[in-house]
Amino acid sequence: MPAIEQGPAPGAGFLQRAVPGAGGAVLQTLQRAERTAPLRYRVIVIPGSGCAGMGPIADRYFAGLLHAQVLVLHKPGVDPGARTAPADCPHSFVSLDRHSTWLAHARAALRADALLRPGQPALPQLLVGISEGAELLPALAREVPHLAGLVLIGASGLDPQEAGALQARRVGAESDWTALGQLVAGAPHDSVVVQGRSLGYWRDLSNWPVAQPLIDGPWPVLQVWGGDDALVPAQAYERFAQRAAPRSPAGWCARRMEGADHGLQQPAASGEPRRDGLQQVWAWLEQWARAPQGGLCAPLQR
Numbered sequence: 001m002p003a004i005e006q007g008p009a010p011g012a013g014f015l016q017r018a019v020p021g022a023g024g025a026v027l028q029t030l031q032r033a034e035r036t037a038p039l040r041y042r043v044i045v046i047p048g049s050g051c052a053g054m055g056p057i058a059d060r061y062f063a064g065l066l067h068a069q070v071l072v073l074h075k076p077g078v079d080p081g082a083r084t085a086p087a088d089c090p091h092s093f094v095s096l097d098r099h100s101t102w103l104a105h106a107r108a109a110l111r112a113d114a115l116l117r118p119g120q121p122a123l124p125q126l127l128v129g130i131s132e133g134a135e136l137l138p139a140l141a142r143e144v145p146h147l148a149g150l151v152l153i154g155a156s157g158l159d160p161q162e163a164g165a166l167q168a169r170r171v172g173a174e175s176d177w178t179a180l181g182q183l184v185a186g187a188p189h190d191s192v193v194v195q196g197r198s199l200g201y202w203r204d205l206s207n208w209p210v211a212q213p214l215i216d217g218p219w220p221v222l223q224v225w226g227g228d229d230a231l232v233p234a235q236a237y238e239r240f241a242q243r244a245a246p247r248s249p250a251g252w253c254a255r256r257m258e259g260a261d262h263g264l265q266q267p268a269a270s271g272e273p274r275r276d277g278l279q280q281v282w283a284w285l286e287q288w289a290r291a292p293q294g295g296l297c298a299p300l301q302r
Contacts, residue, residue: 014058014070016080020112021105028080029109030058030072040067040289042123044113044144046106047072048131048154051089051097053080064282067289069123071113076105087196095191099204103139110143117145124148124292126285131155131231131262138213149220149296153281154262156232157214157223157240160205163232170233181206215244220251222296224281226260253297 014030021027030053034040043065047054054061054072058080062070074080077093084090089097125144129137134155141147156163168177176195180202183194190200214221221244225237241254257277260266264277280300288296 014055014072016055019073019109021076022108023104025076025105027076027105027109028053028074028078030055030070030074030080032058032062032070034067034069035063036066038067039069039121039123041148041285042069042071042125043128043285044110044125045070045072045128045130046133046136046140047074047078048133050086051075051078051082051084051093052086053078053082055080056083061278062282064279064286066286068285073106073109075102089196091193094193094196094201095198098190098198098201099135099208103136106136106140107143110140114143114145122146124289126151128153129155132160135160135208135210138210138217141217141219147219148292149222150214150217151281151285151296152221152223152225153264153278154225154229154232155223156225156236157211157244158236159210160208162211162239163236164205166233166236166239167231170235211240211243215247220296221247221253222281222284223254224264224277225254225256226262226264226266226277227256227258228260229262231262250295250297 013035014032017029017031018026019029053074058072072080075097077096124146126149127137127141127144127147128151129135131154134152137150137152141150165177168174180194184199184202184206188199190198190203192199194202225232227234237254237256244252257264257266257280260277264281266275266277268274284296284300287298287301288294291298
C-alpha cells in the first residue's frame with residue numbers, strides 16, 4: 001500500500017501522509033524535505049505520549065534540521081493536527097494505546113517506508129525518540145536501513161517500570177504506584193482505565209525492556225535530558241548512565257542541559273527569549289552530518 005499524500009500539514013514545509021500500519025490499519029505521518037541543500041541525512045521521529053499531533057509545532061520544533069529529510073511517525077489514532085490535552089484524549093484512543101500495538105504498527109510503517117525508497121540515495125538515517133517514544137527505539141532499530149544511530153530526548157534509558165517507580169518516589173506517590181502494580185497483576189480486563197491509561201497499557205510497560213537492549217545494541221546513542229525535568233527524575237538518568245558506562249565512549253554519550261525542562265526548554269533571562277535546547281540537539285546532528293567520522297558524541301564546534 002503506497003503512502004497517501006493528504007496535503008499540507010499545519011507547519012510550513014511539512015506534508016501529512018498516511019502510511020500502512022499492521023493489519024490494514026493506517027498511521028499518520030508528517031514528512032518534510034531538507035530545508036537547505038545538500039541533503040545529507042534523514043531523521044525518523046517517534047513522538048512521545050498523548051494524543052496531540054506534532055503538526056502545529058513541527059516547523060518550529062524541527063527548524064534546526066537543515067540538511068535532513070524528516071519523517072514524524074505518529075501513534076495509532078493520532079491526528080497530526082490535533083491539539084488535544086493528554087487528560088482529554090478520547091476513549092477510542094485510550095482503549096487502544098499500548099506499547100505492543102504501537103510497536104506492531106510502527107514496524108509495519110517503517111517497512112513500508114523502506115519499500116518506497118528503492119533507487120534513492122542510501123542516506124544515513126537517525127532514529128529519534130521523544131520521551132515515551134524512545135522506549136520503542138531498540139525494537140525498531142532493525143527496521144531502519146542505513147541506521148547511523150539513536151537519539152533519546154527526555155528519556156532515561158531505563159525500563160519504564162523502573163523509571164516510573166523512581167518518579168513515584170520523587171513525587172510521594174509510591175502507594176499509588178504499588179496499587180497500580182497490584183491491579184496490573186490482577187484479573188481486571190485490559191480495557192479497564194486506571195490513571196488515564198488502560199490496564200493493557202500499564203501491563204505492557206510493566207515488562208517492557210529498554211535498558212539492556214540499548215546497552216547491548218550496536219548503534220551509537222546520543223541521549224539529551226534537562227536538569228530540571230519534572231517528569232523523569234535525575235536519579236533515573238544517572239542510574240542508567242552508570243549501567244551504560246562500559247559502552248565505548250565513542251558510541252555513547254549523555255548530555256545534561258542545566259536548567260532545561262522535560263522538553264529541553266529553558267526559562268528566559270529578563271528581557272531575553274526562552275532558550276530552546278532542542279535546537280542545540282539539532283546542531284549536534286548537523287555537525288555529525290557534516291563530519292560523520294567524529295561520531296554523534298563529538299563536541300559542538302563553534
